[in-house]
Amino acid sequence: MNYDVIVIGAGSMGMAAGYFLSKSGKKTLLLDSFTPPHNKGSHHGDTRIIxxxxxxxxxxxxxxxxxxxxWTELEQEIGKQLFIQTxxxxxxxxxxxxxxxxxxxxxNYSLPLTLMEANDIRKKWPGITLPNEYVGCFEPTSGVLKSEEIIKAYQVLAESNGATIQTNSRVREIKINGDNITIKTDTQTFYSDSLVVSAGAWSGDILSMLELKLPLKPIRKTFAWFNADEEIYNHHRFPAFAFATSRGLYYGFPSIDGAGIKVGRHDGGKDIHPDKQIAEFGELVEDKRELEEFLHTFMPKxxxxxxxxTCMYTLTPDDKFIIDLHPKYSNVAIASGFSGHGFKFSSAVGQALSRLIDSGKNDVDISHFKINRF
Structure with a gap:
């Protein structure tokens, strides 16, 4: 089967790219080894901070x-709330x-921000305890994205634009001969003029088929929900948060619709290979301990x-993204290495990938994310 463009990896970035590519009129195929949204990437767990x-x-x-x-345009087009302004x-x-x-x-960008002393924070949000030497930066216009709902929304819209999404289809071979790309899965062969690689923790394996080795490191990460006093921690009263502490960088979410407080640690983590069995949450003693230690110190209630x-981050050495054309093949766009802070950008990444395939150019500066820095 022949397509204008094939997207390998229909997760956060790939599904958005599939939407923008199909919207631009390109005959688009998305291939995913699983069935999005799924727990093999970095988009599950309901929510992400923006x-x-x-x-x-x-x-x-x-x-x-x-x-x-x-994100605002997506909400309007799909007719659902995908952002909660906490x-x-x-x-x-x-x-x-x-x-x-x-x-x-x-x-420098004239963004709304309130700088708060520790005592002001404790008064405004009684559920937080802070050392006196800490300060807070409160962004009132920021909040929470419904990550899994967003994947579904982009899928619905991409399919309505004519895109085909082939799930449970792992790519086994890629061959490029000029403008002709051949991709083989276990059961099928597809042909296209262009290719987008957005395969998350499997990006290294896919890119090796394209004679490209990038310093990508998949790691195991954890996050968890805790019971919380809804009067204090519900999302109408309590913000999403990110705390840079002496023990690490932690992030979390208010209790949304009674789900409880959700907390994770951004830094740290265990090196993994995504094809090997990954320990479930709680199998490692530090999973629960490091989150409870954070809560005991900063949110003792x-x-x-x-x-x-558990989820997987795919890290680059500088923790910055990779969004660029392949250095050898100008009809191959790559998005990878989002290092645990990429989902909030995925709408813009999808549009950027579409424009890279279409013209090789973007109207938003993505030069910081080029491959040649490695």
């Missing part, structure tokens, strides 16, 4: 503001790069674990 005054560096700000516009509280030592990057991003899950 914030604009970006702690990871202000070079991300124009890109996240484009993503914000596209606000986001980021907290840590005022001198830390984490806090200073947020302040600088806010100042929360102490009863409900359940936890």
């Amino acid at each position: 914030r604009y005054a970006y702690a990871e560096g202000e070079e991300y700000v124009p890109f996240i503001l484009r993503a914000k516009e596209l 606000g986001v509280l980021s907290s840590g030592n005022q001198k830390s790069d984490f806090i200073q990057n947020i302040i600088n991003s806010s100042r 929360i102490n009863q674990l409900k359940y936890g899950k």
Whole structure:
């Protein structure tokens, strides 16, 4: 079967790319080894934080503001709420790069931000306990994205645009001969003019078929939900949060529709290969312990674990994304290495991939994410 473009990996970035490619009129096929949304990537677990005054560096700000516009457009097109404006509280030592990057991003891009002392935070949100040397940066316009609902929304719209989504179809071979691309799965062979690789933790394996080795490292990560006092921690009163502590960088969500507080640790994690058995949440002693230690220190009113899950990050050495054309094949676009902070950008990544395939250019600067930095 022949297509204008094939997308390998129909998760966060791939499904968005499939939507934008099909919307532009391209005959599009999406291949996924599983059935999205699924728990083999980085989009499951219901929710992801979106914030604009970006702690990871202000070079991300124009890109996240484009993503914000596209999330609003997606909500309007699908007719569902996909964003919850809870606000986001980021907290840590005022001198830390984490806090200073947020302040600088806010100042340089005129983003709404309230800088708060520890005592002000404790008064506003009684569920939080902070050391006096901590400050908080509260972004009132930020909040929570419904990640799995977003995958479903992009799938519905891509299919309505004529895209084909082939699930449970693992790619075994890729051959490129000029403008002709041949892709083989276990049971079928497909042909296309262009290719998008957005295979998450499997990107390294796929790219090796394209004579490209990038420094991508999949790791195991965990997150969990805890029972919480709904009067204090419900999403109408309590923000999403990110805390840079002496023990690590933690993030979390208010209790949405009674689900409980959701907490995870962003840094750390165990190296894995995605094809090998990954320990379930709780099989490693630190899974529960490191989350409970964070809560005991910063939110001591929360102490009863409900359940936890695992996911996979795919890290680059500098924790920055890879969004670029293949250095040898100009008809192959690559999106990988989102290092645990990519989902909020996935609408803009999908559009960027579509434009890379269409013209090789973007109107939003993605030069920070080029392959040649390695």
